Amino acid sequence: MENCLFCKIITGEIPSKKVYEDEHVYAFHDINPNAPVHVLVIPKTHIASMNEVGADNIEAVSRVLLTIPKIACELGLAESGYRVITNCGDDAGQTVKHLHFHILGGKQLPLTLA
Numbered sequence: 001m002e003n004c005l006f007c008k009i010i011t012g013e014i015p016s017k018k019v020y021e022d023e024h025v026y027a028f029h030d031i032n033p034n035a036p037v038h039v040l041v042i043p044k045t046h047i048a049s050m051n052e053v054g055a056d057n058i059e060a061v062s063r064v065l066l067t068i069p070k071i072a073c074e075l076g077l078a079e080s081g082y083r084v085i086t087n088c089g090d091d092a093g094q095t096v097k098h099l100h101f102h103i104l105g106g107k108q109l110p111l112t113l114a
Contacts, residue, residue, distance in 0.1 A: 005098070006026075006042050016028035016029070019039050019074075020067065022067070024043065024045075024063040025063055025064050025067045026042050027039050027071050027103075035109060037077060037082070037104065037105045038104055041068055041102075041103060042098060042099065042101075043060040043061060047061070047099040048097045048098065049094060050088040050099065051088060053099070064099075072103055072105070075103070075105070080105065082103055082104060083104040083105065083109050084102065085102040085104065086099065086102070
């Protein structure tokens with residue numbers, strides 16, 4: 001999508017602090033972290049939200065989900081634990097309309113909204 005912030009990050013139009021990249025997945029540090037480690041993991045295929053996940057794009061989502069534990073391990077979070085969150089829609093706080101998953105860790109996280 002031409003006006004999508006995350007699509008522009010994937011193409012390099014907007015800089016990011018990259019954590020991981022392959023042909024299907026891109027991950028980068030959140031610019032407004034909510035934990036000592038806060039990384040966003042996104043499919044390179046534009047999918048606006050969980051509401052748009054279907055048979056035609058499930059492989060892209062699956063690749064993201066398979067990559068999250070690898071990234072968490074590389075970031076040193078696998079042993080102590082981490083949280084994975086995706087927001088869907090305005091009421092949930094989805095500010096960028098490109099499906100993304102937050103990896104949060106590096107400290108004991110509050111149990112609210114867990």
